[in-house]
Amino acid sequence: MEKFKIILKRFLLNKGSAFGGVFLILIVFGAIFAPIIAPYDWNAVDTGPRLSPPSWDFLFGTDIHGRDVFSRIIYGARYSLSVGVISVLFGIISGSIFGVTIAYIGGRVDIIGSRIIDVMFGFPSFLLSLLVVAIIGVGLWNVVFAVGLASIPHFARIIRSAALQVKEQPYIEACVSLGYGNIRIMLNHILPNIFPIIIVIATLDLGGAIISIASLSFLGLGAQPPEPEWGAMLSSGREYMRYAPWTMIYPGLFLFLTVMSVNLLGDRLSIALDARQSIGKGKV
Amino acid sequence: MKKIFKTIFGISTLFFSLSFFSMANALDIVFAEDRPDLRTLDPRITQSRHEEMLIVNIFDQLIAADSEGNHYPGLAKSWEVSGDGLEYTFNLRNDVTFHDGTKFNAAAVKATFDSIVDPETGSQGAVDILGPYKETVVVDDYTAKVVFERRYGSALTAFTETELSIVSPTALSELGNEGFGMAPVGTGPFMFKNWEANKKVELVRNPDYNWAPEYMDGSGPSQVANLTYRLIKDTSTRVAALEAGEIDIAELVPPLDMNRFDGSGELSTIAGTVSGLPYAAFLNTTVGVFQDINVRKAFFHSLDRVKMTSDLFFGYADAAFGPISSSTPSYWKGNEDYYGYNPDGAVALLEEAGWKMGSDGVREKNGEKLTVFFPCLLEPDTCVAIQGYANKVGFDVNVEVVMKARQDELIFANGYDMLVIRWVSLDPGVLIIPFHSRNIPQPGKFKFNWARYANPELDQLLEDAESAETQETKDDLYMQIQKHIMDQAIFLAIHDQVQTVAYNPELEGVRFANGNWQLRMYDVRKK
Numbered sequence: 001m002e003k004f005k006i007i008l009k010r011f012l013l014n015k016g017s018a019f020g021g022v023f024l025i026l027i028v029f030g031a032i033f034a035p036i037i038a039p040y041d042w043n044a045v046d047t048g049p050r051l052s053p054p055s056w057d058f059l060f061g062t063d064i065h066g067r068d069v070f071s072r073i074i075y076g077a078r079y080s081l082s083v084g085v086i087s088v089l090f091g092i093i094s095g096s097i098f099g100v101t102i103a104y105i106g107g108r109v110d111i112i113g114s115r116i117i118d119v120m121f122g123f124p125s126f127l128l129s130l131l132v133v134a135i136i137g138v139g140l141w142n143v144v145f146a147v148g149l150a151s152i153p154h155f156a157r158i159i160r161s162a163a164l165q166v167k168e169q170p171y172i173e174a175c176v177s178l179g180y181g182n183i184r185i186m187l188n189h190i191l192p193n194i195f196p197i198i199i200v201i202a203t204l205d206l207g208g209a210i211i212s213i214a215s216l217s218f219l220g221l222g223a224q225p226p227e228p229e230w231g232a233m234l235s236s237g238r239e240y241m242r243y244a245p246w247t248m249i250y251p252g253l254f255l256f257l258t259v260m261s262v263n264l265l266g267d268r269l270s271i272a273l274d275a276r277q278s279i280g281k282g283k284v
Numbered sequence: 285m286k287k288i289f290k291t292i293f294g295i296s297t298l299f300f301s302l303s304f305f306s307m308a309n310a311l312d313i314v315f316a317e318d319r320p321d322l323r324t325l326d327p328r329i330t331q332s333r334h335e336e337m338l339i340v341n342i343f344d345q346l347i348a349a350d351s352e353g354n355h356y357p358g359l360a361k362s363w364e365v366s367g368d369g370l371e372y373t374f375n376l377r378n379d380v381t382f383h384d385g386t387k388f389n390a391a392a393v394k395a396t397f398d399s400i401v402d403p404e405t406g407s408q409g410a411v412d413i414l415g416p417y418k419e420t421v422v423v424d425d426y427t428a429k430v431v432f433e434r435r436y437g438s439a440l441t442a443f444t445e446t447e448l449s450i451v452s453p454t455a456l457s458e459l460g461n462e463g464f465g466m467a468p469v470g471t472g473p474f475m476f477k478n479w480e481a482n483k484k485v486e487l488v489r490n491p492d493y494n495w496a497p498e499y500m501d502g503s504g505p506s507q508v509a510n511l512t513y514r515l516i517k518d519t520s521t522r523v524a525a526l527e528a529g530e531i532d533i534a535e536l537v538p539p540l541d542m543n544r545f546d547g548s549g550e551l552s553t554i555a556g557t558v559s560g561l562p563y564a565a566f567l568n569t570t571v572g573v574f575q576d577i578n579v580r581k582a583f584f585h586s587l588d589r590v591k592m593t594s595d596l597f598f599g600y601a602d603a604a605f606g607p608i609s610s611s612t613p614s615y616w617k618g619n620e621d622y623y624g625y626n627p628d629g630a631v632a633l634l635e636e637a638g639w640k641m642g643s644d645g646v647r648e649k650n651g652e653k654l655t656v657f658f659p660c661l662l663e664p665d666t667c668v669a670i671q672g673y674a675n676k677v678g679f680d681v682n683v684e685v686v687m688k689a690r691q692d693e694l695i696f697a698n699g700y701d702m703l704v705i706r707w708v709s710l711d712p713g714v715l716i717i718p719f720h721s722r723n724i725p726q727p728g729k730f731k732f733n734w735a736r737y738a739n740p741e742l743d744q745l746l747e748d749a750e751s752a753e754t755q756e757t758k759d760d761l762y763m764q765i766q767k768h769i770m771d772q773a774i775f776l777a778i779h780d781q782v783q784t785v786a787y788n789p790e791l792e793g794v795r796f797a798n799g800n801w802q803l804r805m806y807d808v809r810k811k
Contacts, residue, residue: 138684226672239519
């Protein structure tokens with residue numbers, strides 16, 4: 001508990017992470033309470049005059065179909081945030097299983113597993129997700145899967161090396177000599193010890209995942225109309241950029257602020273959770 | 285010494301200005317075309333208006349036609365039709381050569397038409413345009429007689445269509461069908477030079493061209509020396525490139541930009557209302573919820589096509605109601621009395637068909653949802669507007685913005701509920717392509733009856749109309765055909781197609797080909 005307080009303190013003392021935290025809380029809050037906050041139905045055409053500029057009635061203006069951009073962005077947060085989180089969860093869980101397993105078993109399994117990771121690293125992860133989408137088809141959830149899949153090698157490599165260190169610790173040897181099962185050792189003794197690392201890399205990766213998914217949606221491979229995913233909104237606003245810039249500016253702005261907040265938070269988290277930082281110093 | 289320098293300087297300046305002068309006579313034009321996924325430039329095979337955008341400039345037809353559809357001598361100096369309407373005898377020009385040096389003659393005409401009807405060729409458009417073709421008889425070197433099985437009322441118009449361009453038989457036998465599509469050889473004002481997949485196609489002028497149709501302003505070779513087709517899918521990129529002067533002419537310019545250019549004089553514009561099939565959706569009659577005619581009718585009634593069209597096109601296009609656009613010959617006015625905007629009527633039809641409103645705003649029946657899968661290749665904004673309207677009466681329309689390859693896959697697999705189409709055509713005869721039961725797509729056989737509607741009565745009407753003897757019977761038969769299609773509610777017309785073109789104001793002579801979609805670049809010149 002004492003430790004938690006210190007971590008929290010480190011967070012709040014930093015302007016960046018405080019801003020990131022507050023913004024994210026607002027966005028998550030907006031996403032959860034979207035039906036209450038959004039003034040209009042996000043999917044209703046002709047809510048107002050088409051392409052009307054921001055006003056008190058339509059905070060962020062309306063798009064070509066007369067839909068309220070503000071309502072769409074609020075609902076879009078549901079898509080953009082949840083798809084990012086789910087894709088990272090998928091990547092990190094698969095990556096952890098893979099990384100911890102090969103590290104723990106070691107020997108030939110480790111060598112082959114590491115080579116597989118190396119081979120997958122050969123593809124830029126964005127290309128890898130494009131490839132996966134090309135195979136399994138377009139759609140928001142396919143893109144989530146693709147981006148998650150493409151992030152596995154990255155996670156697996158870091159987690160493997162962390163697990164290798166933990167594996168050499170005397171308490172693991174003790175577990176082995178006590179006759180604990182392999183799975184029990186991996187789940188109960190190795191994983192908890194590398195958990196801070198997992199949290200940090202997952203958070204650092206979240207921003208990237210949100211961007212990747214938005215990019216794929218922008219290219220028309222992810223969210224399909226009328227889903228108000230931010231990348232898809234950016235894409236559909238493109239044609240009217242000159243006449244109705246608000247159809248692009250606001251989704252872009254929210255995407256940017258969200259990803260920036262996640263990254264600020266992630267950076268700070270990696271410092272706050274770093275065991276080498278001496279606990280108790282006020283300023284870090 | 286100074287004098288010598290001066291002289292040298294003077295001479296070289298003179299040379300430079302001379303070379304500039306000759307360049308003014310040799311224009312380099314860049315045209316921005318919106319579809320990057322061109323597959324073939326073979327007029328006999330294609331049905332794509334985008335591929336034809338290039339084909340109209342590489343090939344000539346037996347009969348030339350201007351943008352209004354008036355006929356002029358083309359590769360044929362004159363022609364006559366036999367009394368029974370079965371034989372068309374063409375008196376061909378004897379001074380025409382293909383780009384590869386092959387002489388144009390009656391044998392070339394025969395080779396072209398015979399290969400179109402050969403199933404091996406895999407013709408998608410031309411084979412239908414050629415109608416009840418029987419054979420071509422080479423009477424002598426420069427006289428060709430085309431014989432039809434039955435009377436074919438639209439034949440003369442058909443011979444003006446880009447799809448029936450005459451191709452070089454030499455190139456065809458050397459390259460084969462596939463190779464020819466990648467390096468086409470015709471008799472037109474421009475010659476194929478180079479094609480970078482998904483990027484650009486380059487043409488150069490045909491220096492021997494001396495057979496321009498009389499409606500053209502120019503004669504002899506075109507003033508455009510190099511004609512580059514840049515394939516730019518993204519609309520705003522296309523417009524930005526146009527404004528930056530990077531390209532000279534762009535197609536499919538958004539209505540809002542057309543408005544602005546018209547107002548400011550920054551760029552010249554032309555807009556053409558296209559005849560043929562309007563932008564419309566086929567409703568698949570063989571799978572899913574649209575098997576029920578009442579559901580189809582309800583879908584029709586749910587859309588306010590007039591408002592939708594004016595919202596999306598800002599006055600540049602009109603709503604369409606019938607299977608063919610109102611500018612197409614034999615259009616039936618009665619189309620406009622069908623399926624007006626009537627959401628209450630739509631709801632009543634759905635209720636009657638047993639589709640009850642579910643809690644999520646989507647209707648259901650026996651646990652099945654009223655879901656429509658709508659792969660959208662053309663005009664995503666229109667697809668979204670359709671989705672929005674249909675949603676109000678309880679349809680759940682899943683739009684997926686697709687590329688051509690994905691759409692083809694879905695067509696072969698019969699994996700869609702509705703698909704959009706538009707078709708440039710000069711004649712109501714085009715209706716046989718999307719509505720005859722022989723044109724229902726099958727795996728490996730790409731055809732356009734996407735409603736998958738098979739009805740012997742309609743087939744018979746379409747065939748009869750093709751060989752109608754008088755204009756009156758033709759109009760009457762096409763009226764019956766349009767009525768049949770409307771009664772069945774299988775083809776949901778949305779709006780007239782419009783081709784919006786903007787170009788560098790220093791240019792003139794940009795003109796539409798017949799049908800008002802493709803551009804003939806032959807006459808383009810500096811003002």
